[in-house]
Amino acid sequence: DQQVKQNSPSLSVQEGRISILNCDYTNSMFDYFLWYKKYPAEGPTFLISISSIKDKNEDGRFTVFLNKSAKHLSLHIVPSQPGDSAVYFCAASFSGGGADGLTFGKGTHLIIQP
Amino acid sequence: DAGITQSPRHKVTETGTPVTLRCHQTENHRYMYWYRQDPGHGLRLIHYSYGVKDTDKGEVSDGYSVSRSKTEDFLLTLESATSSQTSVYFCAISIRVKLTSGPSTDTQYFGPGTRLTVL
Secondary structure, three states: OOOEEOOOOEEEEEOOOOEEEEEEEOOOOOOEEEEEEEOOOOOOEEEEEEEOOOOEEEEOOEEEEEEOOOOEEEEEEOOOOHHHOEEEEEEEEOOOOOOOOOEEOOOEEEEEEO | OOOEEEEOOEEEEOOOOOEEEEEEEOOOOOOEEEEEEEOOOEEEEEEEEEEOOEEEEOOOOOOOEEEEEEOOEEEEEEOOOOHHHOEEEEEEEEEEEEOOOOOEEEEEEEOOOEEEEEO
């Protein structure tokens, strides 16, 4: 049973517009959520995170929103740039940061169109 | 750059042979992890370590063993490789960061990966 779900395998967005990537989770005990970006043949790169005590965290062009009642989080990228084309993974942990390991979604392939 | 290296970066082997993958870190982080990534599955935790000689199983540990005899090295061993273990393997370490708002948390940083093919 998948505890972290990314239901869109791919997403195409025009350069300069907003990209919104979605993630749902089923386990209410998750208390820390992270987004990773992955290029082909490289390891995942940490992008942004949010604690369950917050509903928003912002870092430059990237904002993560958390809706605990809906068990849903989203990553907003504004404005989208060609270098943002990558696979994005949503991840969650129980232990305030992943000491016991992270649970990942299957990823969303974001394609930024010129 | 979290100072993580993985070796080898690519390996092709045959079914039934033993394989060991190495993860090396340079900054004395306590927690280390092994994940595998497969199409349609995202990343899944195999094993992790919380100190020298201290390890625990993850979601997909069957067929794998690990060892950590010193802080900087975390080894993943496939005792008898099978075709289902063809995958990309990522090592990670956990670093405590202070969020701009909220408590300190542990964030995982990943190595470059090892692509293993079992024929």
